[in-house]
Amino acid sequence: MFKNINWIAVIISVVLLEVLGFLWYGPMLGGAWTTAYTDFVGREPDMSNVVVTQSLGVVNTLILVLGLGWVFARMGINALAGVGAAAAVWFFFNFTTMAIDYLYMGFTPNLVIINMGYQLVSYLVAGAILGLMPGRAKAA
Helix, strand or coil, X not given: CCCCCCHHHHHHHHHHHHHHHHHHHHHHCHHHHHHHHHHHHCCCCCCCCHHHHHHHHHHHHHHHHHHHHHHHHHHXXXXXXXXXHHHXXXXXXHHHHHHHHHHCCCCCHHHHHHHHHHHHHXXXXXXXXXXXXXXXXXXX
């Protein structure tokens, strides 16, 4: 199933998205995210199991990138088409899924915007890398 994926592009994407996540939820928007989370939940985030949480985050990122790589390889997507395809995948699947948090779970707009923004930038970065370093297109 994954033999047509460029594994080097997957590894580069995962590493860059982990760095992006560190920056996004740290120096860039960490304070705003913590405030939005605390306002919603009523307590600060529990950071007692940060190693486990971050490890699961890496696995989640790997699944995301593998999924994009698989779709791109099946469709023969490369170069700039990767960014457009990643934006479409984000909008149709991630945006709509995360919108449920706002619509039905009552997440605050700030919390949803920060989280959706990170996901959008992640998809675009992964899409660019996977598009610039395409796997082999699957033969029809």
